[in-house]
Amino acid sequence: MYRSFGNLKRFSVLFHFVIWFLATATLLRLALLAWQYDDVSWNAIAVLRTLFTGIFYDLGTVVFISVAGILYYVLLPNRWVGSLVDKILIWFFTALTIFVLVFAFFAELTFWDEFRTRFNFIAVDYLIYTHEVVSNIQESYPLPLLIGGVLLVTVVVLYVFYRRRAFAEAFSNPLSLRSRGLFLAVTLVVSALYVALVSNADAEWSPNRYNSEISKSGIYSFFAAFRNNQMKYSEFYTTIDNEKAFAIVRQKLGRANSRYSREGFSVHRTITDGLPSEEKKNVVFVLVESLSASFLKEFGNQQNITPFLDSLAQKSVFFENMYATGTRTVRGMEAVTLCIPPTPGQSIVKRPDNHNLYTVSNVFRKRQYQCNFFYGGDGYFDNMNSYFGGNGFNIYDRGRGSVLSDDINTTRRNVDDNEVTFENAWGICDEDIFNKMIKVADAHYQNHEPFFNFVMTTSNHRPFTYPDGKVSIPPGMSREGAVQYTDFALREMFKKAQGKPWFKNTVFVVVADHCASSAGKDEIDVANYHIPAFIVNMPVANRKIDKLCSQIDLWPTLFGLFHWNYESDFFGADVLDPAFEPRALLGTYRKLVLMKGREVMILSDQKKQSFYQWNKADNSLKSKPIQPDFFEETIAWYQTADYLFTNKLLQ
Template identity: 55%
Template sequence: MSKLFPSRFKLLFYFVKIFIMLSTLLRLIFVVWVFKEIDLSFFKIANTFLIGFLFDLGTVSFFALPYALYLLLLPRRCHGSIFDRIVTWFAYSLGLVIFLFSFFAEITFWEEFKNRFNFIAVDYLIYTYEVVKNINESYPIPLLVSGILILTAALLFITVRMGIFKKTFQSESTFGEKLFPTLLVFGTVLVFALFVKNKDAEQFENRYNNEIAKTGIYSFFAAFQNNELSFTDFYKTLPLNEAFSEVKNEFKKRGDSLLFPEKELIYRNILNTDSLPEERPNVIFICVESLSAKFLGSFGNTENITPTLDSLSNHSLFFTNLFATGTRTVRGMEAITLSIPPTPGRSIVKRENNQQLFTIGEVFRQKGYNRNFFYGGDGYFDNMNSFFGGNGFNIVDRGRGFLMDESITTNRTNIEDDEVTFENAWGIADEDIYNKVIKVADEAHSAGKPFFDFVMTTSNHRPYTYPKGKIDIPSGSGRSGAVKYTDYAIGEFLKKARQKEWFKNTVIIIMADHCASSAGRQELDVKNYHIPALILNLPNTPPLKIDKMASQIDIFPTLFSLLNWNYNSNLYGTDILKMKPEEARAFVGTYRKLGLLKGNDKVMVLGDKKVSNCYQWNRETNELLPLKEDETFLKEIISNYQTADYLFSNGGLKLNSLGLEN
């Protein structure tokens, strides 16, 4: 056995053992963390750890390969030289620091997302300023760093005491003896690089088993490499003309008139069938960060953390059965602005070629509105400035010197230091952004032009900090306090806005971008897509609770209908109030799983292995109970997702493809 694994490789294989031990410990921690949700049957849990062990071997092989090649190529006479000692100590220490850092980073990531590293982790690496500041405000960084360094030193000490360095440096192993272990490491790397994908770890129905079977570092690099998915390559499809025919027929049933019926487009005319005069009020849309429906007393919460929203729910159009399309802010922005089912992979907000698209902003532009996007942080984060600026919005953000694409000529206004009373990693307090909204609204009113403001809040986000003395929950104490402050800030905004002359002619819409959490054991955790939405101050519209199932993508088409607008549309959304019971539906998805939820609580999910699953959603238990596949339902989901993906990928969302000016 010593001939197969010579003493020269003693340290390298000890390094491999440490990684596997840390990774196995991490899996055990995650199992305990979600003990009530994970499938703990012997076969399933054993396979979870077995698959995880194999992925650990593959992952650590990538780290081991450079040093294995070094050991192979360094002549025997140089074993234990000063050069050899420096290289070995440095490589080993660096590797331990990386492994320990990953260990703690995965714990913090799991705490928030109940996922191994994914697109979000990649984004966090890109947006270093916000993320580092957020981590510093949310966690005891000096303690964590000290812990990593102490553990590294302890492992180095143990390694020395076990004589592993000594055996490595005193080895007389020849080139031939070192060849086999090097080839073993190289072969493992080759197999994983060419034949193994991160999703191969997903062999279970339970999502938690799938996530725990993965290895975080491997998942991170897989997400870094693959951030878009080809719908036609990975999902079930229909012939393209059939898919468009399915979608167009649905639009025709609603009374829409297709403007290019022979083309693979959905551009159509929507008429105000009631023949009432059009209303042109100002519109302020407040997109609230991470506001799950479960936080509101109106949905049964007993903490009394949303008194403002609970009161408003009785004086507004209150949508009680509304679902977000995704689990991130950019996915919510995509759904709201483009009114489109979520496309697989990254949100369109973060993709290339996402400017000059037909958005709700284009409808407002054609009605003569100024369009503004407000964000309390730096709008370069998540590509928001580029997306909104490239689609005709004026930008108002914190803007500490980060520029948009130079080709974007949209106006941009910085929120200055003297306009800020409180700020954390993600941006200024909600009260401050609302004060800026009021200031800009005053200016627009003086100019006599209607305005549409898209306001993205930041306070309901880790580290959950906000100005002191505003509410009875201390800043930084957790999500409940952040929700209550968010609610308080909305109340203060409305108090100030009601004193303005422009308020009587201003519609206020409040809706979440997504829920506070998305994790669950099901293929799609439907309950964690349920969000609140309210439309306030509508002219000639009495308060009403609307229980019809609907999607984020439907809110603005509903508003346009309520304002009696005749307009051309490239939006998938429809007027919720005019939906027939059989038309009620909501699109929900992750970056890989694409779902359609129907009004009878049936769910169809498309997976990226060209698979589909049909379920009955139990609202009480939040379980998905398998059903036989419904061909009509399957055609409906495929046609919507396939055509949406096709339109973006082939320019069908572009203004110029619809004969509109840029």
């Protein structure tokens, strides 16, 4: 085909590479369509648009990948064409590029298996934390077999190029000046058009999320996420006047027992309680990795993998209708420490200028509590140590030598090797981190210091490995096994804590950071934000709270049970207050959601929005006309949260 454009045989290898890439990317797209056979739209027009939209993005991807090679071909003088150096460079970089891309195609399949999406900001994050990711891959997949397979495919592709005389033609055909200029110009124009006019969001054309995701190119999506992992609300989303936005939120947060202490663009208020005395109890807070509500028998699961948590639901203040704010651990951490809706882009835990914020630790530290953060891995991952250390917590983790920044006034201690019985890519097992927490609690009790211990678990995470012989499902087999082990570890923690002198004066809070999966065919898979939450050992009657609520409401509810007077910049509210208005705030890094009852408003970047009725029975969303008041309230929650953080008004 390329012969008709003149003497372009010098580009023979490049043309073969482009055809191979487009064909392979299309085969991958077809494989993903087959994978999600029951979920994608098989309407003929939808399928064709999925495929042709994908080819369009694949073409842009391969152009960007090829720019460096094109520059080499165009700029190399003709007298060096076919020289030993030319042959070595073309063979080596062609082989290397194909190897990397074949690996990327395999990686897309594993990424899809985990997240049901093409590469996105999660993949960008994982690129930064290479130790955890590489270790996770080594423990989850047969890496020698995988690398061997990638090498084999690379060799086969190169052999096909060789047999088709792609290399021979490239090494024996110099380029005319006209051909160089024309080819370079076309490349630069096409690249510029993609950069200037094409957004990765343009691939999201279908109401069926799977069709839209499969339309994308994974590599193109990766670099789009790399560029846009922080998004200022006012630039990407529909806005209203700040005065109106804050007026709406202040009205929603106003209570008889609270008084706003600042005017205008603020939610800062003083919350008082009518009782003369406060409960000053120790608090152990456990944020459980990927604990979907759907794992519990309490919510219909018949696998009996959470017997302890199911029993705990009967003897605690149990939240039956709580929803996570996001799909990542750092979102859960943001929600339960700042009690704030999910701002677009990266979680605040990972952003700059996130030290000295007003978090729940401020409420505890004002009462002279020792605040500690426990993590079984290296807290450098996801910026956890910096965030927690910069907001008043002492750090206990399995650090590999990374240090806290100089501006953090806190203590960091490693979990020692002699305190570890089992460790995988993500850290020590849940039993070990709970044992460390109990040891620290013992020390605080001996020193007559009240404590707030925040524990982040790791065992319910791929590769799903944990100590042998603890539960019926063998380690490394499935997430269900990891959930069963986490349930076991929690039971053991409570059993050991009950024997401690500080137990009677300690409240335990257990809540998920997010669900195990959050992807579905609709814009937002509402059911996959439903999480369990427990407040245990409170001197109040056990109860089940069926009000719709959010992670951000957990601490205001507990502080209400404690009858505490405190300062608040929190967007969460006491669920047990008669004035509480049921609602949940949730989203992805680009979708921002307000749910009230079964109505769901979704704000999207590019200043788009949509309104749905959620059918809980089949977890589907049915489009409906936008209600102006609901729309403005949704904007208000997210616009004000973003405004306060970006303008450093939460410090």
